[in-house]
Amino acid sequence: MKTPVRVAVTGAAGQIGYAILFRIANGDLLGKDQPVILHLLDLPVAQKALNGVIMELKDCAFPLLAGVVPSDDPNVAFKDIDIAILIGSRPRGPGMERRDLLAANAEIFKVQGKALNDFAKRTVKVLVVGNPANTNAYIAMKSAPDLPKSAFTAMLRLDHNRAVSMLAEKAGVEVADIEKVAVWGNHSPTMYADYRFAAVGGESLAAKINDETWYRETYLSAVGKRGAAIIEARGLSSAASAANAAIDHVRDWVLGTNGKWVSMGIPSDGSYGVPEDVMFGVPVVCEGGVYKRVEGLPVDEFSKGRIQHTLNELLEEREAVASLLS
Ligand code: NAD
């Protein structure tokens, strides 16, 4: 039997929490032979509901669930953890943009970044889901100076999965056969879902679709505004697909992508004209528990404009939280 891995989930009593915990306990995150101990953080006011979720987890009798540590204190919840999935924060409602949540949510990630810095394992892997995810991940990273910057990532995987799914539908091909899609930048409508390198069985997907007008005028905004479309339809923001994307992100980071590209928000190293430390969506491959940016891709004029546009928004968000971090 392997040693259990400690996985912290914040906002555990919320709707994404309800969709993700049972899948983690079932082995979908780290494999069917890997026991887990769930560290569940939520606000004091949510502890009763959290207790109900824990009762349900127990009622599943998951063979891989080796323990549950509930808490309303990040210093307790993050003690000795290997993985942190930071979901807990306010979601947006109809008519809001994700950056409107900065005022409500930024402080949470400062406090939690510090708690990770002080209590998590030095090898911890952190995924920020709570919106605005890129800038919250940036805040957490800046609040944890003793941890490597590479420990902090933001979730672009939901955008990546949406981007692949919509391309598959348009081209009439299987999702699993599509390679080399990249989503650049911010998890917001400014993101750039880039299909220039996408291929199916070695054939260019752009050539197969052969409809650049559809790509530029319909597809890009459909991917970018999918979150708002779901809020409009459900009255609530995406939950099961967000939980699924978080599982995909962490599983691929830990277990590897076998050379396949996925999109992750990671701290910039200055490449592609993105200033260092900006938490920016890029294509990566993962191997041996490490993500590696796909380097040296050509950037044409259209892509340059799109990358700059989403970068500008992230720079504005960075400016908006500068006083919080000073
Ligand atoms: P929700 O309101 O259902 O649940 C949020 C939970 O977080 C609640 O239980 C709340 O008590 C808890 N919480 C609030 N502040 C907390 C804190 N300081 N510490 C711990 N827990 C805290 O919301 P949800 O639908 O689960 O969404 C959560 C977040 O995820 C929102 O910000 C949402 O916008 C975001 N989201 C991101 C993506 C993405 O792709 N990055 C996708 C979907 C949702």
Ligand code: LMR
């Ligand atoms: C999403 O993309 O579905 C989430 O970020 C929720 C939202 O506010 O759109």
